[in-house]
Amino acid sequence: MSLRIIVVLAVLTGVTGSPGVMIRPEADPADMTAHPNSVPETVEDSEIYRQEVPVEEEAEEDVMATGELKPNHYQAQRAAKVVQHYLNTHYGSPFRLFGLHKVNSGNAEDVADSGRKYQLEISVQEIISNTTENCSAEVLFPRGEQQRSPKVQASCEELLKINSTAQEEALFQKYKTNQRLLSAQNLPDSYGHIEPDSEPLWHLGIVASSFVMLNESSENTLYNMAQVANITQLATENELLKFDCHILLHEMVSQEIVHWKLLFTWSPPEGVKVLQMEQLPHCQHHEKPPNTN
């Protein structure tokens, strides 16, 4: 009996010798390396940096990704954003606006002498009705000395069934028969606010800027419209409405705000058509601090 107890006690002492190491090695203070809170996973990990990690999957993710793309990674996301701009130029209106919702899958391949082609399965949201549908799309970013616009093909049948014709006609008539020409500034304003009456003008501004964003996009850019600085209705003698606008685009990779001036027309049957577009220089002198407070 006493032998039993001695054996048991001996074993228990051995067990309790270093409980931290046995059960929760990460919590053992003796194991801390450069920082008391750091969590080394292996001996190698105790370096703050680990250079040139040769993980198999990383080999695919080199400078220009080819083959299957990770849907959440920037390559597929940038290409999908281009599809959004394309859809807005072709089908956008004051009552129909598209936003990229999600990339479900993507594939990229080099097309000899042409450029780089992305095949994407994405879900797209029609923002005003808040409906989301799946789309298939192809984006070709051309190779070449000149920066040329990407070419897009997209198939989004369900989304395009959204009928906004009645609202568009009503708005069109209202604008056509207005006594005064419309004008609005700062859409949205500093607080993200847009007057309800100005919302259709904001939407038109987004559609018009999508032409620029589509034209200017590459694999190294991600464009969103930041603001309609100014949009003014111009008189016309034909069946179209005509607008002049100054828009601000936000380019994510460079983080720059780019100014463009656009002249465009709109009618429900024709949609938005851009007549002229011109990039405006960034006002350097606005950036200098004032001499007096």
Add this chain to the structure above:
Amino acid sequence: MTTIIKTNNPVEHDYYKYHPMPEISNWMAQVAKDHPDVVTKVEYGQTYEKRTISLLKIGLNTGENKKAIWMDCGIHAREWIAPAFCQYFVRQILQAYKTDPKMQEMLKNMDFYVTPVLNMDGYVYSWKDNTVSTRLWRKNRSPGPSGCNCTGVDLNRNFDANWGTVGVSFDCCSNVYCGSQPTSEPEAQAVTYFVGTRKEDFLCFLTIHSYSQLLLIPYGNPNFTAPNYNELMEVGLGAADAIRRVHGMNYTVGTSPDVLYANAGSSRDWARTQGIPFTYTFELRDKGIFGFELPEDQIKPTCEEAYSGALHIITYAHDKTFSGAVATAAVTLWTMLAIFLVLMCVL
């Protein structure tokens, strides 16, 4: 004409509106005054235009050296939703502290250091008028080097972490101009000094930005991987799940080079190189429709979801550090008992 005097009483402070710098400063003073047992306002630096950079230190004063959580908002002036979140976060933890035992435990074990607006000069500038050249300002307001016509350094490219290597510009007019050298900017110096001299204390370093709905983990330079990358991803994905449960919004988790773009010199990367284990950049709403000009009616839902995400990370870091000893002891005891019983039967 009557003048309305705002008291910035935290009860009256509207957390769902954007506030100019003076109102935020008043609010900070008021919060510290109203919660003297847990909140202290700490001044820790100066901006280029000589504004005092302050944070709120929130935690129970135990007289001991405590572990810490860092949160900064407003490194980039135009990202107004970020300072709004910092204010909300402070209000939320102080409210939870009254009734939630978990928050009470965390405020006992840790101090929260929250800087509502780090780039104060830039933020003030973004409120200057209603023109886009001011509202969409990003950088700080230090003058360019001689011969340069432009103002400002991108503070999130100025920290000493692979400085100047990728995703930056040396053109002083660029919005990602990284400065003349690492930590050249007083705002970056303030953080570097304050956190750097206490780096062993910090469990978490969270830096809040907008927009894109992302949770970014180190490093911004694709040639480097954080030693705890797997854990950072796992905890980040847990935070994204917590965010989704609030209002259904998707936040993508990953390194900057993977999900956004490569960049060097960020505060997050610097914090990770100091050894702080859980460092994240939050990019809040939205995904581009409103961008930097997020409508005020989205402040509440954005803050609610971001709080959930931040709390997930903070709670994980806390529990890993503080519950570990208790769990270890409990497991040991049970193991001992099991072995004892087995041996009694066998022998």
